[in-house]
Amino acid sequence: MNTGLCKYTDFFKKASFCLLIILLPAAGFSQSLSPDYLAYIEMYRETAVRQQQEYGIPASITLAQGLLESGAGQSRLATEGNNHFGIKCHNTWKGEGIYMDDDEKGECFRKYDNPAESFEDHARFLKRKRYEPLFDLKTTDYKGWAKGLKKCGYATDPRYATKLISIIELYSLDEYDTGQPKIADRKHLEGDESLEHSIDMEIIDEFKLTHKIRRKWGLHYVTAYEGDTPDDIADEFGIKERKLRSYNDLPRRGNQQFKEGDMVYLQEKNDEATEGNDFYTVGDGDTLHSIAMRYGIKTESLEKLNNIDKDDTLLPGTRLRLRR
Numbered sequence: 001m002n003t004g005l006c007k008y009t010d011f012f013k014k015a016s017f018c019l020l021i022i023l024l025p026a027a028g029f030s031q032s033l034s035p036d037y038l039a040y041i042e043m044y045r046e047t048a049v050r051q052q053q054e055y056g057i058p059a060s061i062t063l064a065q066g067l068l069e070s071g072a073g074q075s076r077l078a079t080e081g082n083n084h085f086g087i088k089c090h091n092t093w094k095g096e097g098i099y100m101d102d103d104e105k106g107e108c109f110r111k112y113d114n115p116a117e118s119f120e121d122h123a124r125f126l127k128r129k130r131y132e133p134l135f136d137l138k139t140t141d142y143k144g145w146a147k148g149l150k151k152c153g154y155a156t157d158p159r160y161a162t163k164l165i166s167i168i169e170l171y172s173l174d175e176y177d178t179g180q181p182k183i184a185d186r187k188h189l190e191g192d193e194s195l196e197h198s199i200d201m202e203i204i205d206e207f208k209l210t211h212k213i214r215r216k217w218g219l220h221y222v223t224a225y226e227g228d229t230p231d232d233i234a235d236e237f238g239i240k241e242r243k244l245r246s247y248n249d250l251p252r253r254g255n256q257q258f259k260e261g262d263m264v265y266l267q268e269k270n271d272e273a274t275e276g277n278d279f280y281t282v283g284d285g286d287t288l289h290s291i292a293m294r295y296g297i298k299t300e301s302l303e304k305l306n307n308i309d310k311d312d313t314l315l316p317g318t319r320l321r322l323r324r
Contacts, residue, residue: 033171040072041171044084047119049176055123058139060173061146062122064164073115076100081111085122086155103156140177142168159232162225170212211236213266217274217296220266224258233264249289249299263293271301273322282318295322 041063048059048066069086070078077083081098089097089108097108112118126134131152137144146164154160168174211222211233222233230250234241242252247265250256258264273295280291288310292299303310305321 034072036072036074037067037167037171040067040070041173043073044115044119045176047116051119051123052139052177055127056135056139057123057126058142058145058174059176060142060168061149061164062119063171063173063176064142064146064167065122065149066119067167068163077109078115081109082115082118083109083112084115084118085125087118087121087125140174142174142177162228165225166212216263217270219269219296221263222266224260224262224264226258226260228258228262228264230256230258230264233258237266239266249292265293265296269296269298271298272305272324273297275323278321278323280320280322282314282316282320284316286314286316288312288314291320297322 044063044066045059048062051057051062052059066073066084069075070084073079073084077086077098077100081096083098086102087110088102089110093108093110096111098111099106099108101107102109110118110121112121131149131154134145134148134152137148143165146161146168149155149164150158150161157163211225214221214223224233230244230248231241233239234244244250244264244266245252247268249269269292277295280295282291288299288302288308291297292302299310302320302322305324
């Protein structure tokens, strides 16, 4: 591997994260919406809804797969072959193909006359026996569909399901599953400041930002998906793993995996809780670490504030000081 390229990529990733922090509105701190993604959704939303009505495939899944697989319609497969879903030729394909490297060199991907053919073929493709279990799920269960697609072998990327879910939630695509679309309609977004602060699509595509960044206690954090590791999240945001572990009071080494919904801080936590959170009464199952994470405080600070040791047992009903 080219070490110079590695250094450049690492620098650019860190710069991209810093840019992300700077550009996103501080109040809500949700990821900005890409104009390219919005344009794609506007163009193909009706097609996705029709596919749901005819085939039973959630419109949100169709749109998210199209966005992810085609880079919002800008990939080579999409621009040269109208292939929006990365479907390979396989033995049954009788049409033309586009050849490019994927899991293996020079693989054949289907070429269509227009995008509509790609959407139709995608729906028929999912009606094969391999994907039968998906159709036992409700069309409103986009998480189940995303995880099922990965389980059934649609893609080899181990994070394929989490990427689909992230796109669906960031762009509120699940509203199309229930017939109540809002977010993707440009006429509802005219004058929206988030468009002015949008992150470059190349950054999103290159670094696969799959976690929505949030803000609480004045700190930036993400919510973990099941099975995420410190290395996964550190790599995604260009943070050194040892720093991410330090921010979240984790051991320096180990095979830790986060649970679904865990808060993962992207910066150093506070020395004390924010104003108004002066005390906390310990409940069943609470630990110093869990309380510190809940209020965005360093575990070490919580120990000092209460003159206790990290190995001390916390008894339910104990009143802990969170601020000086």
